[in-house]
Structures are given as structure tokens and as C-alpha cells.
Amino acid sequence: MYSPTTRLLTVLELLQSYKQMSGPEMARRLEIDVRTVRRYIVMLQDMGIPVEAERGPYGAYQLQRGHRLPPLMFTDSEAIALTLGLLAIREFRFPVDVAAVEGALAKTERVMPSRLLQQARGLQEAIIFHVTQPSVVLDNDLVVSLSSAVRE
Incomplete structure (x- = not known):
């Protein structure tokens, strides 16, 4: 029940x-x-x-449209997946605001229980992202504009 x-x-x-x-x-x-x-x-x-x-x-x-989400609760697996996704975004230099990625990562780590934080940091140290230099640097505003156009 x-x-x-x-x-x-x-x-x-x-x-x-x-x-x-x-x-x-x-x-x-x-x-x-x-x-x-x-x-x-x-x-x-x-x-x-x-x-x-x-x-x-x-x-x-x-x-209501535009309502800001209240604090979210994640399972341990979801928190680890979120952390790994943010690390991948940062390491692969996706065209998003770096400060937003770092802020989201810091907020996630701040609320993790210590055992989960140790696990997340252990994964950060153990996982190596092989990043090659892109032949084209994407502009964040351009990516947002294109994705909006595709959605419409």
C-alpha cells in the first residue's frame, strides 16, 4: 500500500x-x-x-505552461546517469552553455548522499572520454535556432 x-x-x-x-x-x-x-x-x-x-x-x-519545476527526486541510477550525461556533454564540448553544465553538475553533486557522490566521483576518475577535435565548431545559438525550426 x-x-x-x-x-x-x-x-x-x-x-x-x-x-x-x-x-x-x-x-x-x-x-x-x-x-x-x-x-x-x-x-x-x-x-x-x-x-x-x-x-x-x-x-x-x-x-500551467511555463511553470518552473519544483525540486526533483532521482533514484541512485538516475542521478549517476544524469552525472555521466553532463560529463559527456562537457567533455565532448557540445554547443551548450558551459556554465549551465557546470551548474547542473554542481547542483546534482551537492544533493547526492555521500556514498552516491563517492560512486559518481569514482566514475568521473575512471571514465576517459576520447575526444577528437571537431572539424567544425558549432555555434550554440545556431543549434538552438535549427532545432526550433525542425520542431516547428
Whole structure:
């Protein structure tokens, strides 16, 4: 049996993971009643998380566009994967803001439990990225513009 707190966090995670989700679908995934879903939505709204509800036969819940994500919780494996991904981005010199990569890496390491931090740092020391000099240096703004154009 899941605790109400765990279910509340799961509702938030579902809203972050999917653009929209209906109350019945959320209830099915959480194995709870639709009324309980509504109570969890109200609890999230009371905490200041802007959850919007669309009524009707095709109604659904969604987070307000542009809402900044609250602190995230990662499993140990997810935290290691995130750390390795950030290291790869830094080492392969992807056209992203270096300060953003370093900031994300520092934030991730700051909240890791000590045993996980030791594991992450051990991987950083053990893994060698073979980086060849690119024949073309990509401009970050150009990459962002092109990816936006492709998406549209």
C-alpha cells in the first residue's frame, strides 16, 4: 500500500511527464478513486503548484505552461546517469552553455548522499572520454535556432 504522500508526489510526477492526463487515467495508474485524484490535485494547488483542470468528456489535468519545476527526486541510477550525461556533454564540448553544465553538475553533486557522490566521483576518475577535435565548431545559438525550426 502506498502512502498518501507518495501518491501525491506521483500525481505531480505524472503531470510533469505527460502534457495532459485525465482523472480516470490517473486514478487507474495510482489504483485509487477519481475523487481521491481530485483531492490530490487540490492539495497540489494549495501548495502553489499551478495545476489546470479542463472539464468535460475530454477533460484532463495539466501543469500551467511555463511553470518552473519544483525540486526533483532521482533514484541512485538516475542521478549517476544524469552525472555521466553532463560529463559527456562537457567533455565532448557540445554547443551548450558551459556554465549551465557546470551548474547542473554542481547542483546534482551537492544533493547526492555521500556514498552516491563517492560512486559518481569514482566514475568521473575512471571514465576517459576520447575526444577528437571537431572539424567544425558549432555555434550554440545556431543549434538552438535549427532545432526550433525542425520542431516547428
